[in-house]
Amino acid sequence: MKKVGFFSFTCCEGCIIVFLELLNKKYFEYLKKMKIENFRQIKTSEKIKKLDIAFVEGAISTESEIRKLKEIREKSKLLVALGSAAVNGYPSNQRNNFSKNKKQEIQKLIKKFHQLKSVEPLKSFVKVDDEIPGCPVDEALLSKKIDSYLK
Numbered sequence: 001m002k003k004v005g006f007f008s009f010t011c012c013e014g015c016i017i018v019f020l021e022l023l024n025k026k027y028f029e030y031l032k033k034m035k036i037e038n039f040r041q042i043k044t045s046e047k048i049k050k051l052d053i054a055f056v057e058g059a060i061s062t063e064s065e066i067r068k069l070k071e072i073r074e075k076s077k078l079l080v081a082l083g084s085a086a087v088n089g090y091p092s093n094q095r096n097n098f099s100k101n102k103k104q105e106i107q108k109l110i111k112k113f114h115q116l117k118s119v120e121p122l123k124s125f126v127k128v129d130d131e132i133p134g135c136p137v138d139e140a141l142l143s144k145k146i147d148s149y150l151k
Ligand code: SF4
Pocket: 011, 012, 013, 014, 015, 016, 057, 058, 082, 083, 084, 085, 086, 090, 091, 092, 134, 135, 136, 137
């Protein structure tokens, strides 16, 4: 039985929804093969446990997200970037390419919400073991990848 966690950073959380939809087909199979330890959308406790697999969606936009991502990395044997925001930053990183004027315009908000200068993918801060691209991820590909991790 693999211990699994799902985590969301700066994103629309659409890739986690794809996983929830996948449960319509795979729930009883996964029930035998994985124990979900962390999953903010369905569990109240966010204490990060020791994990076999961490699925991480979203890009990184604050110092607190960096700290949490590093803790997930320390506690996980396999860390998987789930979706393009986690893999390469897009679309969560669109403000990185704003014009100089636009960047000045949003400066107050950047400070107010303790945002980093730029929004970056997971691999800018930690080692990522595997990547599942797509915005959102393709359900069939996600299913295939999960099957390979649960072997
Ligand atoms: S990759 Fe796209 S769909 Fe998935 S969480 Fe990020 S923004 Fe949402």
